[in-house]
Structures are given as structure tokens and as C-alpha cells.
Amino acid sequence: MIARAPEGIRYSFVLPVFNEEAVLPLLLHRLDKLVASLDAPAEVIFVDDGSRDTSAILLEAMAKEKPHIRFLKLSRNFGHQIAITAGMDAACGEAIIVMDADLQDPPEVVGEMIARWKEGYDVVQARRLSRDGESAFKKKTASIFYRLLGNLSSIEIPRDVGDFRLIDRKVLEAFREMPERDRFVRGMFAWLGFRQCEVAFHRPARAAGETKYPFWKMVRLAVNGVVSFSDAPLKAAIWAGATVSTLAVLYGVYSILAGLFSDSVVRGWTSTVVIVSFLCGLNMLLTGMVGLYVGRIYAEVKRRPLYVVAKKVGFAAAAKSETQEHARVA
Ligand code: UDP
Numbered sequence: 001m002i003a004r005a006p007e008g009i010r011y012s013f014v015l016p017v018f019n020e021e022a023v024l025p026l027l028l029h030r031l032d033k034l035v036a037s038l039d040a041p042a043e044v045i046f047v048d049d050g051s052r053d054t055s056a057i058l059l060e061a062m063a064k065e066k067p068h069i070r071f072l073k074l075s076r077n078f079g080h081q082i083a084i085t086a087g088m089d090a091a092c093g094e095a096i097i098v099m100d101a102d103l104q105d106p107p108e109v110v111g112e113m114i115a116r117w118k119e120g121y122d123v124v125q126a127r128r129l130s131r132d133g134e135s136a137f138k139k140k141t142a143s144i145f146y147r148l149l150g151n152l153s154s155i156e157i158p159r160d161v162g163d164f165r166l167i168d169r170k171v172l173e174a175f176r177e178m179p180e181r182d183r184f185v186r187g188m189f190a191w192l193g194f195r196q197c198e199v200a201f202h203r204p205a206r207a208a209g210e211t212k213y214p215f216w217k218m219v220r221l222a223v224n225g226v227v228s229f230s231d232a233p234l235k236a237a238i239w240a241g242a243t244v245s246t247l248a249v250l251y252g253v254y255s256i257l258a259g260l261f262s263d264s265v266v267r268g269w270t271s272t273v274v275i276v277s278f279l280c281g282l283n284m285l286l287t288g289m290v291g292l293y294v295g296r297i298y299a300e301v302k303r304r305p306l307y308v309v310a311k312k313v314g315f316a317a318a319a320k321s322e323t324q325e326h327a328r329v330a
């Protein structure tokens with residue numbers, strides 16, 4: 001179901017912007033060069049994620065001046081993942097490219113991504129070979145996070161891939177069917193499937209300004225990633241419960257034997273230990289069981305589609321148009 005873009009727009013660029021006034025002049029210049037080098041018309045969608053500096057004013061003026069620039073202003077800061085979702089919702093091109101506004105996702109890589117799209121790939125991910133200008137702490141925590149998520153998640157989420165990617169229109173349509181509220185966009189694209197490939201690039205330091213992803217925002221993103229794509233934390237309660245109960249039984253047996261056969265045991269100790277350890281274990285086990293059901297409920301309320309169809313061949317609609325085609329020829 002490929003919606004024809006108005007004005008024949010083929011490429012849509014989506015850039016989330018949060019207090020990026022320092023980098024905007026350079027960004028606009030680089031984007032102009034990029035758009036001019038493309039083989040078909042493009043639109044550039046800036047999503048202002050509640051900036052408190054002059055970014056919004058500048059971008060609004062640009063959108064009025066240049067017909068290929070669009071400006072979408074969110075009413076407050078909703079966060080990066082929501083901002084790119086809003087931009088993708090507004091995109092009308094056949095290929096949609098999401099990139100950061102700070103030039104850490106170099107526009108030069110886009111040419112390579114488009115080439116892969118033309119080869120027939122539906123999702124082209126940009127994988128970071130290196131990350132310049134980021135603290136050792138950020139690099140280390142990111143690497144731990146990707147490894148942890150890789151082990152916990154039920155689907156394979158590619159490592160070192162952020163939100164710099166090109167997607168085909170049909171993938172975007174499928175993405176729009178995912179109404180979940182806590183969004184971990186890179187995981188959602190991994191979940192969606194389709195023909196995916198990667199292009200590698202060296203990630204430069206941001207061109208100007210400071211990171212808009214302070215520590216707590218990163219933690220929130222990481223927790224979202226794990227919780228949205230894995231129920232391992234819930235299952236952990238069951239394992240903890242089972243372990244504690246087993247130990248409690250062993251300890252209970254020991255304290256009963258000690259109570260019976262040893263003189264040094266204080267009266268009442270055996271029964272206290274047995275009751276406390278048994279109830280603790282039981283509590284944890286039951287919490288874990290409730291957790292399993294909560295996990296199911298969580299999966300249900302995310303309201304993801306059950307499956308995603310990549311292509312349909314020979315179905316009624318197509319058959320009808322084929323017959324019409326034949327009728328015309330006859
Ligand atoms: N951003 C956003 N809303 C936020 C935080 C960030 O739209 O709440 C944008 C930001 O303007 C940039 C992109 O998301 O275009 C990535 O942010 P940043 O470069 O600060 O993250 P980092 O590269 O340091 O992880």
C-alpha cells in the first residue's frame with residue numbers, strides 16, 4: 001500500500017530538535033547541499049521537541065521561506081523517541097530518513113543508505129563503528145546496555161545502531177500500526193523485520209552545543225528498551241522465589257533436626273526460622289507467578305499487531321485489476 005507522495009516527494013528527512021540553536025545554521029547548510037545532491041525531490045521535517053531557545057523561531061522562519069522545509073512544533077518536550085515518531089507520522093516520502101540534528105549522523109552517509117534502499121532493502125540501519133567526542137562513561141554504559149539487551153530480548157536488536165536509519169514507506173505504514181506509548185524505536189524496527197541491512201560509519205562529535213541526553217534520560221531509554229522487549233525482569237522473580245524456597249526448605253530441615261537433636265538451640269527458634277523462611281520463599285514465588293500474568297497483560301496492552309505482512313501477491317484486489325487489464329486488452 002504505497003501512498004503516492006504529493007508533489008512527487010521521494011525522500012523525507014526527519015530531524016528532532018531540542019535546544020539546538022548552536023548547530024542549526026551549519027545543519028541547514030549541510031542539509032541544503034544534501035538535498036541538492038539527491039536525484040528526486042525531498043522534504044525536510046524538523047520536529048521541535050519543546051525547545052526553550054531560539055531553535056523554533058529560526059526553523060519556523062526557514063519553513064516559511066523554503067518550500068521543502070517543514071516545521072512541526074510539539075507543545076512541550078516529549079522526548080527524542082516521541083519526537084521522531086511525530087516526524088515520521090508527518091512524512092510523505094517513499095523513503096524516510098531519521099537523523100539527529102547535531103550532525104553526529106553525517107549527511108554524507110545518506111547517499112550510501114539511499115543506494116542500499118534502491119537495491120531493494122526496506123530498512124537501512126547506520127551502525128556506529130566509533131563514537132567520537134563522547135565520554136568514556138557514555139561509551140561504556142552504552143556497550144553494557146547493548147550487550148544486556150541483546151541477551152535479554154526475545155528479538156535481535158542490532159548493536160551500536162541508534163536512530164539514524166532509512167525506512168521504506170511500507171515499513172513506515174507498519175510502524176504506524178504500533179500504538180505503544182513507551183517507545184523504544186530501534187527495538188520496534190527490529191521487531192518489524194522486513195529486509196534490513198546496515199551501513200557502517202564513524203560517528204563524529206556533535207558539531208556544536210551539548211548533549212540533550214543527560215544521564216537520567218539515558219537510563220529511562222535503557223529501561224524502556226529492556227522492559228518493552230523482554231520479560232526477563234518479571235521472570236527473574238520466579239527464579240528468585242524458587243531459589244529462596246528451596247533454600248528455606250533445606251534450612252527448615254536443618255533447624256528441625258537441630259531442634260530435635262541439639263541442646264544448644266533456644267526454644268522457639270526452630271519454628272520461627274521454619275515459618276519465616278518458608279513464607280518468604282512462598283511470597284516470592286507467588287509474586288513471580290503474578291508477574292507472569294502481569295507480563296501477559298503488558299504484552300496485550302501494547303496492542304502491537306500480531307504480524308506484519310511485507311507483500312501480497314495474487315489476492316482479490318490484484319486479481320480484479322488483472323482481470324480488468326485483460327478485459328481492456330481484449
Ligand atoms: N532530542 C530531542 N528531544 C530530547 C532530547 C534530544 O528531540 O528530549 C534530539 C536532539 O536535539 C538531537 C537528538 O535528539 O537532535 C539526539 O540528541 P543528542 O545529540 O543530545 O543525544 P546524544 O547524541 O548525545 O546521545
Ligand code: MG
Binds near residue numbers: 100102104206211
Ligand atoms: Mg548527539
